[in-house]
Amino acid sequence: MNSPPDVFSPARLGPLTLRNRIIKAATFEAATPESLVTDDLINYHRRPAAGGLGMTTVAYLAVSPGGRTQRKVIWMRPEAVPGLRRLTDAIHAEGAAISAQIAHAGPVADARSNGTEALAPMTHKNFRAATADDIADVIEAHATAARYAIDSGFDAVEIHLGHNYFCSAFLSPLLNRRDDEFGGSLTNRARVARSVVQAVRRVVDDHGGGRVAVTAKLNMADGIDGGITVEESLQTATWLQEDGGLDAIELTAGSSLVNPMYMFRGGAPGKDVPALLPKAMAGIMREYPYHDTYLLDDARLFRAELTMPLILLGGITKRESMDLAMAEGFDFVAMGRALLAEPDLLNRIRADGDAHTVTSVCTHTNDCMMTIYSHTHCVLTGAPD
Template structure:
């Protein structure tokens, strides 16, 4: 039998030929004069994984509005003019033999920040190309600048922006879309009782706090073909003091509601709404969360977080903790991870033609 890592998985109408997928990784590499437009860097970055044997690649978060970018250097898909640059990436990834999906996001109160590798940190001032962020309320994230509270009309336009971005993703040729509702960004902010203190229909109990996310799910699902998978990334917990069990219960319920509305895979991560949380980081530290969500829903679930070795990834799948493993930093270190994994697990994996001469080096 083939290793689980290399067995196909069908998600709605898409058959993916393996189960180690490229997780979204922000590159902060758009040019300031062309906000949101992906560049040659993104083309090289994403295609490197296709050459290395990735079955499915998820792009970094593509902002659905200009003010929804995490930083001034982030990718976007909020206007039609940005589609052509994405089409170029999608076309080359497809020609190289991989599938590719786009993550749709809005940073909310965590927008307009410096890139992690910038010499400065925190919020980017308006004078330097930043903007005022928005959120469920006016409370900032840590030391970031104060956001402006979104009104009901703006919430409606945000839902519409996700739908319009999904339609552009279809035009660009993407194979799947993922809604980013994790890591303390806008949709995760609305879900969290630590952040969302609204008293209108978008706050209060879990049903109210989940309203915006579920409206986004409806808008995205209605904007893509029926065969196209819609994925959802959630933070299982924000690692607040004494909150982990309650957060996980909330995540399970939100996952159930999302699946009822047409989500086809739950991508389980954690963290983002609590500044400087104490997280017990270690190999596979989030897979237990994925396993609990998997028990509660009837769609595939992915796990992410310090999954680096082929035997470790195979074990996560074999033990039923998840149906898919998402990987990031290990793939930056080795974009040919899949070929090395195939060799380790004794599975033949074809190389892209111009790279086939490298195969003997793994023997």
């Protein structure tokens, strides 16, 4: 039996060779006040790239103005390309690769902030039901966004199929109660996600020059009654594998619309200072105990059934967790909060070798989540200069 790979060894991701198997997960940077790249955003990603990452992921590059979570989010358009090219060049100069997470926020979009209607499978006071033409436009917008990502020098495109964003909302039996070709059976509910992936794959194949990978971030479970279950998600993942449009899937969980803490685990942010927590978020910040590799149990089910590369996310903060992921057959690990706290953590872990004495300072209180309304940073180590 082959021994598991060293997490710091090079690895193939589709056409790419990453210098190691560690990816920075997409986390909202709060660094684009004009919906365009800033030096602040570049430094946000350059620091962990210099700190030893294989690849960093730029969060929430919206495929359309109405697809933004709120108006300050970058949306993919010609005006964004020069700044994005500066960003990708800066990360490449540090020896790392860079991925563009493209997304339509769907029901998670802030319609008032964006100045346009939010779209969802069904009508609600905060969003309206997407028509067949709307769905076609969103699918095409993902393809166009992928083209802009290629033009901007990104090495990979990550399609957001999680957290009850547009594609994930259609997958949800709770949020999608349509009776047309996009609702009802899982076959119908998965139609949007599968179509988006195929549209992006066609653009990458036609314009990517054989150098761009395509991944997706997929919910294993929503963590809400009536939402996406592991069983249905595994079937969707199987179809995505059979469709052949993806080079890897990053496994995630939780609903940004209803239950975000199912994804993060640990303390509920702002609980000690209620005034810091926006009223819209106060009722959905439940607490779930944190433990290392907290999504592993569900992820094992996907690893057992799928042959394609998988990225393990959730509670990866030290070498033991990384080695466990490799031993369990995962191809990559993704990190978020630990790298926000210490961008140089990976270089220190690697230098530590087999001693395993380096541990993250992250305490998983999640108070860093409150900083997304100003400038995302770790509250323990402080905002970078």
